[in-house]
Amino acid sequence: MLQVATLRNDRENVLAGLAKRYFPDAEATVDRIIELDDQRKDIQTKSDAILAERNTLSGQIGQLFKTGKKDEATALRAKVGELKEEIATLQEEATTVAEQLEEALLSVPNVPHELVKQGHGEEENEVYRAYEGALPKLEGGAKPHWELADEYGIFDLELGVKTTGGGFPVFTGQGARLARSLVNFFLDRNTEAGYVEYQPPLLVNEATARATGQLPDKEGQMYHVTRDDLYLIPTAEVPLTNLFRGEIVDKENLPVKLTGYTPCFRREAGSYGAHVRGLNRVHQFDKVEIVEIADPATSYERLDAMVAHVGQLLTDLGLPFRILRLCGGDTGFTSAMTYDFEVWSAAQERWLEVSSVSNFETYQSNRLKLRYREDKKTTLAHTLNGSALALPRIIAALLENNQTAEGIVLPKVLHAYVGKQLLTR
Missing domain, CATH: 3.30.930.10 (Bira Bifunctional Protein; Domain 2)
Structure with missing residues (x-):
């Protein structure tokens, strides 16, 4: 399986190699893989930010209860619950995108060495x-x-x-x-x-x-x-x-x-x-x-x-x-x-x-x-x-x-x- 970094950073050489195989829709497939990887990274970034926010708020809740600020603590707890739901939704999206990314990567053959000639069979x-x-x-x-x-x-x-x-x-x-x-x-x-x-x-x-x-x-x-x-x-x-x-x-x-x-x-x-x-x-x-x-x-x-x-x-x-x-x-x-x-x-x-x-x-x-x-x-x-x-x-x-x-x-x-x-x- 080719690495996403290879497809992203060496796209033109990858496409030239796949052309030797007459691999159909090579450009669209490579671009789709890069797009899916971008989605994966975006979801991960959002998930990490929300997780960090949730951890911060969770730490604040205990402190608010200790200082008698029960209403504020309850409000933050509700906010933490909402963040947990967002994280769960993002995790489901991440799983779907990861499966689509792997399926797309598995469909792409290896890139032939530069000495390999182009040919049908x-x-x-x-x-x-x-x-x-x-x-x-x-x-x-x-x-x-x-x-x-x-x-x-x-x-x-x-x-x-x-x-x-x-x-x-x-x-x-x-x-x-x-x-x-x-x-x-x-x-x-x-x-x-x-x-x-x-x-x-x-x-x-x-x-x-x-x-x-x-x-x-x-x-x-x-x-x-x-x-x-x-x-x-x-x-x-x-x-x-x-x-x-x-x-x-x-x-x-x-x-x-x-x-x-x-x-x-x-x-x-x-x-x-x-x-x-x-x-x-x-x-x-x-x-x-x-x-x-x-x-x-x-x-x-x-x-x-x-x-x-x-x-x-x-x-x-x-x-x-x-x-x-x-x-x-x-x-x-x-x-x-x-x-x-x-x-x-x-x-x-x-x-x-x-x-x-x-x-x-x-x-x-x-x-x-x-x-x-x-x-x-x-x-x-x-x-x-x-x-x-x-x-x-x-x-x-x-x-x-x-x-x-x-x-x-x-x-x-x-x-x-x-x-x-x-x-x-």
């Missing part, structure tokens, strides 16, 4: 780093991963339909071992890079989902346990970042680096067609996440470091990848800058997104009330996160790109984890 994203090698080309008879899954016993979509429904794959045999191995590989590499491993809850309350921006923006994509009013997490980012909600971190302890593995749950409403076959888009999937809480002065250096870290994971897996810097219209609601990683699927002959790495600046930390302390002064921290990595499309690319007549060749870094060099029929 994914077709206008910038190729930040292209793949420099020759893309792998498969011989005739190459198969997409959903066919290889049946042939090699990697995962079973029909079993998922039987037990739950479409979009819930069941990994079996060497496929289950491959998935577990990837999780361990990612976690080991993350902890070697200084990230502390956490195992967070898979269900969160409304306050947690709201703090990181999933609510009110993405409630339609989240699974809601209505009886308990809890949400299944769409990403480990949500509980991991919220571990520091309301905290003050000493500057010398920044950056705080967290990692965690969780299943993730997304409704993915409206996703149909050949492009979402197999593991291309599912409702439940495994993902390892990295999260950082950073000093604003160095948060973009931390973003670059996270991008490099994810890139090294993909390099070690031997997967051709490219990096996109998302345009304003495709950047997530809460993000100031996002890099997407895409791996090449040789069988499908297209790029598949496997990771997003983002800097949210103070957008999340303002909701989280997450600050850092320097010289007894507290300031909002910056929050960042990224997938390191999501499993489904990684597995899809590994199967498709590495299929041979003898079997599916595993990258060297996974040999010890999987216990073999080749997946066989």
Whole structure:
């Protein structure tokens, strides 16, 4: 959530940033927020003045009774009663204005970084780093991963339909071992890079989902346990970042680096067609996440470091990848800058997104009330996160790109984890 002071003091730059997203009625919304904040301040000023007057008169009443001036004291008591009613009325107005102000603030997305291009959607994203090698080309008879899954016993979509429904794959045999191995590989590499491993809850309350921006923006994509009013997490980012909600971190302890593995749950409403076959888009999937809480002065250096870290994971897996810097219209609601990683699927002959790495600046930390302390002064921290990595499309690319007549060749870094060099029929 943007700070009112930012909207007020940097209005033109905010509007220019929101224009990159094609955010509708930006000027009217920003002006409405400033107007509501002015009303809030005006009500608070009036309330404080009346409260001060009431306290003064209350003190005088006791003195008048002591000196025998009962009539004057009674008159002042009646006046104090009227002031109490005025304060109560102002408090009701303040509550209404505060609710309207919060609702308006929640409707405004983050302001994109100055390097983010204006654009409507994914077709206008910038190729930040292209793949420099020759893309792998498969011989005739190459198969997409959903066919290889049946042939090699990697995962079973029909079993998922039987037990739950479409979009819930069941990994079996060497496929289950491959998935577990990837999780361990990612976690080991993350902890070697200084990230502390956490195992967070898979269900969160409304306050947690709201703090990181999933609510009110993405409630339609989240699974809601209505009886308990809890949400299944769409990403480990949500509980991991919220571990520091309301905290003050000493500057010398920044950056705080967290990692965690969780299943993730997304409704993915409206996703149909050949492009979402197999593991291309599912409702439940495994993902390892990295999260950082950073000093604003160095948060973009931390973003670059996270991008490099994810890139090294993909390099070690031997997967051709490219990096996109998302345009304003495709950047997530809460993000100031996002890099997407895409791996090449040789069988499908297209790029598949496997990771997003983002800097949210103070957008999340303002909701989280997450600050850092320097010289007894507290300031909002910056929050960042990224997938390191999501499993489904990684597995899809590994199967498709590495299929041979003898079997599916595993990258060297996974040999010890999987216990073999080749997946066989």
